[in-house]
Amino acid sequence: MSTYAVTGAASGMGRAVAEKLSAAGHTVIDVDIVEATVTADLSTAEGRRSAAAAVLEQAGGRLDGAVMAAGLGPAPGKDRPRLIAEVNYFGVVELLDAWRPALAAADRAKVVVFSSNSSSTVPMVPGRAVRGFLDRDVDRVLRALRIFGKQAPTFAYAASKIAISRWVRRTAVTPEWAGAGIRLNAIAPGAVLTPLLEKQLATPAEAKQINRFPVPIGGFGDPGDLADWVVFMLSDAADFLCGSVVFVDGGSDAWFRADDWPRGVPARRLRSYLKRMAAFRR
Numbered sequence: 226m227s228t229y230a231v232t233g234a235a236s237g238m239g240r241a242v243a244e245k246l247s248a249a250g251h252t253v254i255d256v257d258i259v260e261a262t263v264t265a266d267l268s269t270a271e272g273r274r275s276a277a278a279a280v281l282e283q284a285g286g287r288l289d290g291a292v293m294a295a296g297l298g299p300a301p302g303k304d305r306p307r308l309i310a311e312v313n314y315f316g317v318v319e320l321l322d323a324w325r326p327a328l329a330a331a332d333r334a335k336v337v338v339f340s341s342n343s344s345s346t347v348p349m350v351p352g353r354a355v356r357g358f359l360d361r362d363v364d365r366v367l368r369a370l371r372i373f374g375k376q377a378p379t380f381a382y383a384a385s386k387i388a389i390s391r392w393v394r395r396t397a398v399t400p401e402w403a404g405a406g407i408r409l410n411a412i413a414p415g416a417v418l419t420p421l422l423e424k425q426l427a428t429p430a431e432a433k434q435i436n437r438f439p440v441p442i443g444g445f446g447d448p449g450d451l452a453d454w455v456v457f458m459l460s461d462a463a464d465f466l467c468g469s470v471v472f473v474d475g476g477s478d479a480w481f482r483a484d485d486w487p488r489g490v491p492a493r494r495l496r497s498y499l500k501r502m503a504a505f506r507r
């Protein structure tokens with residue numbers, strides 16, 4: 226049986242994943258701001274440090290996997306963009322930085338990070354905000370979002386999810402991760418009926434937007450179904466999955482972006498492509 230750390234395990238999809246892993250006989254070290262074995266506020270650097278350390282202590286320095294589901298959705302509030310940035314991006318990368326040696330100590334460890342289809346369906350997310358995340362500069366992120374005024378939380382959310390997907394893809398393939406046998410991937414759900422979405426649906430203006438958003442297959446996703454995808458991404462069947470962002474969103478990403486991906490390498494990128502080819506060591 227395996228040992229998994231699950232953040233955001235008190236509610237929604239994180240909770241569903243934790244319940245399924247426990248029911249299968251695994252040890253789950255659950256992390257959340259409420260109702261958890263490791264209680265910590267991931268919106269602060271101190272909270273992230275204490276959560277990372279407490280999990281490592283409980284796991285005895287070896288983790289078979291981690292699921293990073295703690296997250297905040299877009300909601301009104303002046304401080305909301307900062308909270309979204311801290312939890313959705315830094316609450317993932319700082320914990321995984323700390324847990325990497327424990328994951329490398331296990332055999333074929335698996336990590337699933339919660340992204341979102343907001344990463345590909347929200348228009349006009351500033352590249353400066355995404356680069357700010359990747360450079361770990363939260364003030365730069367917030368400066369880039371100021372122009373959006375009351376809409377800033379929506380763009381903070383999308384930028385955090387673009388950045389975390391990019392971090393996953395860049396990091397997954399490095400010698401420290403893939404080279405150490407750790408499989409790092411992301412899941413990008415569409416609208417899934419969890420307390421996070423229920424809160425948004427309770428506001429008439431937001432409900433209107435959500436209900437008119439294109440979902441070709443119709444309806445909302447089910448948290449238990451999404452948890453099954455995550456459990457699959459933690460299983461042996463996912464041994465060859467590395468650096469992928471798996472969209473489970475009823476078709477919204479394909480509706481908007483069918484021709485954008487996959488895409489061949491254009492002639493102007495050939496030089497950097499060949500450089501990457503030469504840089505690879507088996």
Ligand code: NAD
Nearest residue numbers: 233235236237238258266267268295296341416417419421
């Ligand atoms: P949820 O609100 O039901 O659960 C999120 C959990 O994160 C909660 O238990 C909450 O307490 C925890 N959390 C929030 N702030 C925290 C903090 N500061 N410190 C520690 N824990 C904190 O949400 P969900 O819908 O299950 O979302 C799970 C993940 O999936 C999130 O990353 C979310 O962005 C993403 N997502 C959700 C949807 C959706 O429609 N529900 C769609 C795409 C992506």
